[in-house]
Structure formats: structure tokens, C-alpha cells
Amino acid sequence: MNNTISERKAFYRKMVGIALPVVFQGLLNNSLSFVDTVMIGQLGEASIAAVALANQMFFLISLLYFGVCSGASIFLSQFWGAGNRTNIQKVLGLSVLVAGIAALVMAITSLLFPTQIMRIFTDDSTVILHGAQYLRVVALSYLFSAISQILATALRVIGYAKTPLKVALFALTFNAVGNYFLIFGIGPFPAWGVAGAALSTALSRLLEMVILIIIVYRRHPVLAIKNLDAFRFTRSFLAHVVPTSLPVIFNEVFWALGMVAYKVAYSKLGISAIAAINVTEAIGNLFFVALMGVSNATLIMIGIKIGEGEKEMVHRYARRFILTSIAIGLSMGVFEALFAPSFTRLFNISDAVRSLAITCLYIHASLLTVRSVNIVIIVGILRSGGDTRFSMFAELFGVWAVGVPLAFLGSTVLNLSITGLYLLVGMEEVTKMFIGLARIKGGKWVNDLTTIH
Numbered sequence: 001m002n003n004t005i006s007e008r009k010a011f012y013r014k015m016v017g018i019a020l021p022v023v024f025q026g027l028l029n030n031s032l033s034f035v036d037t038v039m040i041g042q043l044g045e046a047s048i049a050a051v052a053l054a055n056q057m058f059f060l061i062s063l064l065y066f067g068v069c070s071g072a073s074i075f076l077s078q079f080w081g082a083g084n085r086t087n088i089q090k091v092l093g094l095s096v097l098v099a100g101i102a103a104l105v106m107a108i109t110s111l112l113f114p115t116q117i118m119r120i121f122t123d124d125s126t127v128i129l130h131g132a133q134y135l136r137v138v139a140l141s142y143l144f145s146a147i148s149q150i151l152a153t154a155l156r157v158i159g160y161a162k163t164p165l166k167v168a169l170f171a172l173t174f175n176a177v178g179n180y181f182l183i184f185g186i187g188p189f190p191a192w193g194v195a196g197a198a199l200s201t202a203l204s205r206l207l208e209m210v211i212l213i214i215i216v217y218r219r220h221p222v223l224a225i226k227n228l229d230a231f232r233f234t235r236s237f238l239a240h241v242v243p244t245s246l247p248v249i250f251n252e253v254f255w256a257l258g259m260v261a262y263k264v265a266y267s268k269l270g271i272s273a274i275a276a277i278n279v280t281e282a283i284g285n286l287f288f289v290a291l292m293g294v295s296n297a298t299l300i301m302i303g304i305k306i307g308e309g310e311k312e313m314v315h316r317y318a319r320r321f322i323l324t325s326i327a328i329g330l331s332m333g334v335f336e337a338l339f340a341p342s343f344t345r346l347f348n349i350s351d352a353v354r355s356l357a358i359t360c361l362y363i364h365a366s367l368l369t370v371r372s373v374n375i376v377i378i379v380g381i382l383r384s385g386g387d388t389r390f391s392m393f394a395e396l397f398g399v400w401a402v403g404v405p406l407a408f409l410g411s412t413v414l415n416l417s418i419t420g421l422y423l424l425v426g427m428e429e430v431t432k433m434f435i436g437l438a439r440i441k442g443g444k445w446v447n448d449l450t451t452i453h
Contacts, residue, residue, distance in 0.1 A: 011301075011320060018300055019293035021161035025152075025168045026289030039179050040197055041348045045275045047194055048349075050130035052278040053121040054114075056263060057135060060256045061106045061142050062149075067252030068099045069153040070299065071245030074383055075449060076157040077300045081307025082450040085222055090237060092154060092223060093230030098249070099146035110139035121267055122274075130194045137198035144205040151212045154223045157300055167211045175204035240452045247388040251395050258399035262425060265407035266418065273418040275349060276356035280422075283343045283357075284364040287336040290328050291372045294321065298380025306385060307450050314446055318381045322373060322440070329372025337365040359419040363426060370429045377436035386447035387439070394435040403428030 041048050072095045079087045110117065114132035122128060152164035178200030185191025192199065217224045225231075266277050298321045305313045340361035344354045382391035403425050410416040410424045439445055 011317065014301060015294070015297045015321075015324070017159075018156060018161050018297040019290075021165040021293075022156065022296045023290050023293035025165045026292050027286065028165075028168055028172050038346050038348075039183050040194065043183070043193055045271055045349060045353070046124070046126045047130055048278055048347075049122070049124070049271050049274045050118075050127045051134055051194060051197065052274060053118060053127065053263065053267075054131035054134040054138075056121065056260050057106060057110050057117060058138065058142065058145075060253070060260065061103060062145065063252040063256035063259075064102050064249060065099050065146055065149045067249035068095050068146075068245075069149050070252070070379065070383055071095075071241075071248040071388070072150065073153055073157060073296075073299050074244060074248070074303060074386060074388070075241060076154060077303025077384065078307035078448070078450050080157055081304035084450065087237070087452070088154075088222060089225060089230045090233060091241065092150065093225055094233060094241065095150045096147065096225070097231060099150060100143060103143040103146040107139040107142045110135045110142075121263060124271065127271070133195045134198045137195050138202050141202035141205040144202075144209040148205065148209045148212055151216055151223070155212075155216070155220065156296060158220065158222065160220070163215060164212065167208055167215070170211070171204045171208035174207055175200050178203060236452055240449070244386050244388050244447075244449060247392040248383060251388070251392040254396050255399055258396075258404055261404045262407050265404075265411040266421070268411045269418050269421070272350075272353050272356065276353050276360060276418055277422070279344060279347050279349065279353070279357040280360040280364060283340070283361060284336065287332040287365075287368065288371065290332060291325060291375045294325060294328060294372075295375045295380040297321075298376055299384045302381060302384035306446065306448055309448070311446065314385070315443070318440060321376050321380060325372040325376035326369060329369030332372075333365040333368035336368065337362055340365070356418055360422045363419065363423050367426045367429055370433050374429055374432045374436060377440060378432065381440060382436070382445050385445040386449045387445035390439055390445065391436075394432050394439070397435065398428040398432035402431045 040051050072091050075091045076088055079085075079091065114135035115128060117135060118128040118131040121131075148164075152168075155161065155163050179197050180186060181189040182192050182196025182200050183194075185196075190196070263274070263277075266273050298317075302314055302317050302321075305317060340358050344357050344361070347354070347357075349357070378391045378395055382388070382394075406424045406427060407421065410421040414420075416424065
């Protein structure tokens with residue numbers, strides 16, 4: 001009995017040790033994104049819509065990074081549990097190569113075709129003008145973010161989750177201060193508005209990357225790539241890593257495209273609808289971010305146990321993480337619903353848009369427990385066990401077979417209001433939950449990936 005209690009305490013201690021820094025970093029990201037939205041919101045609803053739509057490019061590429069990092073985490077955690085340091089370097093090298101190439105492609109596209117990108121989302125000339133200005137300036141920062149996210153992921157796996165948190169705190173504070181000076185033209189700085197917000201963001205991402213590189217090379221040699229060996233991959237290595245990692249990347253990219261498709265459906269209802277959804281997401285993400293921390297802990301802790309060969313503990317951990325996700329989702333949902341009206345008052349929006357945003361927040365809060373279970377199962381449990389094809393199926397079936405068709409059905413055929421449409425799209429999450437729970441119950445998701453043939 002004492003061993004069971006001691007083991008359970010050790011589990012939650014480790015979970016908190018991994019999850020809490022990720023949660024704090026996510027809260028920092030979303031809080032400062034929230035502050036950015038509030039600052040930009042002082043320029044008017046057109047500026048809010050412009051930055052929200054322009055940031056769909058970074059949203060797409062950041063989801064690809066998340067896919068690369070999640071795929072890397074599967075192998076990094078299992079190799080770390082098995083004590084295989086050589087393959088840790090190769091996983092990092094492959095991750096940097098894939099994310100770096102994708103970042104350059106997206107950066108060049110944003111630099112050369114910003115107006116065309118904005119026209120995908122809206123016909124409003126003012127929104128297109130501001131959005132294009134933002135894209136031109138922020139484009140080069142995509143590469144900085146790619147390297148930062150990979151290094152942060154690796155540091156969490158080897159037990160240094162606080163390090164990327166501290167770096168993010170410094171960089172994001174720099175971003176917030178830079179926004180204040182460059183958006184409004186405080187003191188000797190020019191009032192660049194939306195372009196000022198983009199420049200501040202780009203500089204903060206550069207700063208974060210440089211600091212993380214210095215820390216890794218000075219303190220964590222196991223992660224420091226010092227020669228080209230990390231980029232030399234045998235056929236057996238690629239045949240082992242790529243089939244498991246690729247579904248994760250496809251998952252994130254096509255999920256992100258689905259979210260962009262939602263934005264296109266929402267934009268058909270006008271600028272007020274886009275502004276209401278942007279406010280909803282800025283606030284809602286503050287409450288959802290805790291689950292990102294738990295899913296990170298899930299992937300790392302279960303992955304290490306698989307690498308150590310402790311199959312019984314793997315299934316026990318999975319059950320605990322699902323129960324934890326339910327508890328956190330419920331508590332966060334209640335909190336979000338209670339404070340929804342107060343948060344919307346921080347935005348310079350009309351009463352009509354505020355009313356829409358509050359209702360959308362209530363819908364978001366009611367579905368937060370379901371989202372919690374889904375992210376822990378799909379991003380944490382299934383991926384930790386290398387069951388990436390099924391996790392991709394569950395995610396993409398929910399988005400593309402349920403969510404996107406319902407979004408366009410609601411916006412173009414049923415002519416729903418933005419609140420009705422937002423509720424309808426939420427059926428995506430309910431579908432994914434039933435699929436994911438059935439897979440966990442079947443027990444076929446556990447795969448030991450530490451042996452390369």
C-alpha cells in the first residue's frame with residue numbers, strides 16, 4: 001500500500017514538474033498574445049481582423065513545428081529511457097532539417113505574396129492592406145521559431161522543462177514591451193501600428209532562439225549538434241523514424257488547414273464574426289493551455305516508461321492521465337464561463353461583437369472537458385506509444401469528415417449566426433473523443449520503438 005501511494009505521488013510530482021513549466025510558458029504565450037490583441041484592438045476591429053487572418057500563416061507553420069516536435073518527442077523520450085544518446089542527436093538533426101526547410105518555404109511565400117495570402121480570407125481592402133504589412137515583416141521569424149521549439153522540446157524530455165520557460169518569459173516580455181513602443185509610437189519610436197507589432201514579434205523570436213542555442217551548447221552537450229553526423233541518416237534509421245513521425249506532421253498540418261477552413265467559413269459571416277471568434281480564441285486559449293502541459297507530460301512520461309520496458313506502468317499512466325484531463329477540463333471550463341463577460345471588456349469592440357464573443361466563450365467552456373480528453377489521448381497517449389497513424393485518423397476524421405463540412409453547411413446553407421455555427425463545429429470534438437477512448441480501451445496503441453533493425 002505504501003509503495004502504491006509512494007509511486008502515485010512520484011507520478012504526480014513528475015507530471016507537475018514537466019507540465020507546469022509548459023503550462024506557464026503556454027500561459028505566457030497566450031497572455032501576451034492576449035495583450036497583443038488588446039493593444040492592436042485599440043487600432044480598431046479591422047486591425048484585429050487583419051492580424052488574426054495574417055497570423056494564419058504562422059498558425060499553419062507552428063502546427064507543422066508542433067508535429068515535428070511531437071514526432072521527435074516520441075523517439076527522444078523512448079531513446080532517453082533506453083539510454084541511447086547517439087540516436088537522440090540524429091532525431092534532433094532530422095527535426096531541424098524538416099522544420100527549417102518548411103520555415104524557409106513559408107517565409108518566402110509570405111514575403112513575396114502577402115496580398116494574395118490575405119485575399120484567401122477576406123475581400124475587405126483595409127484588412128488586406130494591414131495584413132499584408134504584418135506578413136512582410138514577420139515572415140523571417142518563422143525560422144527562428146522552428147529552432148526554438150525543437151530545442152525547447154528536447155530540453156523538456158531530458159528533464160529541464162524550466163529552462164525554455166525562463167527563456168520564453170524573457171523573450172515574450174521583450175515582445176510585449178516592443179509592441180507598446182512600436183504600435184503606438186512611444187517616445188522616439190515611430191507609430192508603425194500593425195507593422196510595429198510584427199517587428200516586435202520577429203525580434204523577440206530571434207532573441208529566444210539565440211539564448212536557447214547558447215544554453216544548449218554550454219550546458220547540455222547531449223543535445224548540441226557539433227558536426228554533420230547528426231544529419232547523416234542510414235536507410236534503416238529513416239525507415240524506423242519516418243513512418244511513425246510523418247503521420248504526426250500530416251496530422252498537425254491538415255488539422256491546421258482545417259482550422260484555416262473554419263476561419264474561411266466564419267469570415268463569410270462578416271468582420272464582426274471574425275472579431276468575435278478572434279476574441280473568443282484569445283481568451284479561450286488561456287484556459288486550454290493547461291492541457292498542453294499535461295499532454296506534454298503524458299507523451300514524455302509514457303514514452304520513457306515504454307523505453308524502460310515497463311508495460312504495466314504504461315497502461316496505468318494512461319488511465320491516470322485521462323482522469324487528470326477530465327478534472328482539469330471541468331475546472332477550467334467553469335472558470336472560463338464565470339469570467340467570460342469580464343475578459344471581453346478588455347477589448348475595444350462594439351457591444352454587439354462583445355455579446356457574440358461572450359456566447360461563443362460559453363460554448364467553448366462547455367466543450368473544454370471534451371477537448372481536454374482529446375488532447376491527452378491524441379497528442380499524449382497514442383503518440384507516446386507510436387500509434388501515430390490511428391491518432392492522425394482520429395484527429396482528421398473529426399476535423400475533415402465532421403467539423404469542416406458542418407462549418408460550411410452552417411455558414412452557406414443554413415445561414416447560422418456565428419454562435420450557432422461555433423456550436424455546430426464543436427461536434428468535431430465529441431466525435432474524436434469516442435474514437436480515442438475506444439482505441440485506448442482496445443490496448444493496441446503501445447509500440448516499443450527503441451530497436452532499429
